[in-house]
Amino acid sequence: MRDINIENYDLSVKIKEENDIVIARQMVKNMVRKMGFTLSDVTKISTAVSELARNIYRYAGEGYILLRGKQEKDGKNVGVEIVAYDRGPGIEDLDSALRDGYTTTRNSFGLGLPGVRRLMDSFSIESERGSGTIVIVSKKRRAF
């Protein structure tokens, strides 16, 4: 698995108890609001963070939500990159996990990861049995 260095991020929120899900999404909401994202993109990003933080809490027990500003390729537009990073058990069947409706838990639509993928502009996931899971997503800042 790739190496994630928390020092390279503007914000890091540790997830270790249920309440940290709300804390992570509030902190991220504040940051992207200040970065000038539109209300509906702020909502999408906060919702994505809520899903990713809950997965960390539920399936890995502990991990981090990281955020950093990101220069887009065109050089002038900025965006945000968000990483959900844990050293938990990893995802058994990655293909299935990305499919709508797949879940290993009760009380769930199984729309977390596929939902996050649809909400964000880019999505990548890496997972290794016994080593953990890294989800990296990003979103460009749009004017409207």
Place this chain on the structure above:
Amino acid sequence: MRDINIENYDLSVKIKEENDIVIARQMVKNMVRKMGFTLSDVTKISTAVSELARNIYRYAGEGYILLRGKQEKDGKNVGVEIVAYDRGPGIEDLDSALRDGYTTTRNSFGLGLPGVRRLMDSFSIESERGSGTIVIVSKKRRAF
């Protein structure tokens, strides 16, 4: 200098531009408010973070404000530990820097570090020429 591992903290905010001073104090304010600190302790802690973050921005250019919950020795009371950590030039004369009125900049009362020391319950500082500065402060949560 001691080693600081950001992974051990609940929250990390990177300081790299002026605006990050406000972001750091807002994020910390949110956290300690949620932890149940009184309004006046929330204000003291936020003000201390404002001083420490500004010192990072001004004198080191870049660094981190870290926060974690802390079990007090009595085992039941909780508190908060905040670390200001940079790999900047370090403080030339530590004794002077802790004295009221000492400053190497214009436009300043030189009450930053001594003020932080008075606002918090514990205060420790470590600085090495060319290696950076670590300020560790903490505050117990009080009922009133």
Place this chain on the structure above:
Amino acid sequence: MKYCERNSGLSTVPVQIELDDSTVGALQNQILSEIQSESIDGIIIDVSMVDVIDSYISYVLSETARMARLMGCHTVMCGIKPSVALTMAQMGLRLTGIHYAQDLDHAIKILERIVGVGKQGA
């Protein structure tokens, strides 16, 4: 969360701004026990203050509506913010068994139409 309005078999539940996982569970319990102990045919869940509805919150609200229906009660969700609705739609979240209303008045009208509750009070 507290119940602010109650008349003629109808109960309104305003939901607080930040829904964490245990709060949404408590909300479900409170709604279902209220339906059981009082005779309520219509529940209005007011989410006009809520900033984020993710898949777990959706699931619990959906499940609540389903269980309420089994107990003879209809559920209407009102005041959902456009940005929240947009996000849910993009994720593919659909709250089955829940009616949607723009605001409280609209919600009451919907319930009146479905089950005739609230009419006595109107």
Place this chain on the structure above:
Amino acid sequence: MKYCERNSGLSTVPVQIELDDSTVGALQNQILSEIQSESIDGIIIDVSMVDVIDSYISYVLSETARMARLMGCHTVMCGIKPSVALTMAQMGLRLTGIHYAQDLDHAIKILERIVGVGKQGA
């Protein structure tokens, strides 16, 4: 920040909730240029919304008052929150050359006493 009240040589400056370093610098410039261009003898800085006043903000406010005084203008700070006042006191921050008032009315009374401004309007 915007000036909301102005009468008879007196100007009130409500300060926004979150004072960052460049905002407090802009505030100083705006106050000083206003004193220069209009004939103002009393400035009221309303900090009732401000949550944090740290050493740099204190320094700039203090300096502003000192420069205003040189231009013949008195400065009153009003509405400081008790928790902010407590924090400043504990840090050892004193805003020299600034008068303190509980609220706007009190601030106007203080300025009337010192320089007689505002009287015409009262």
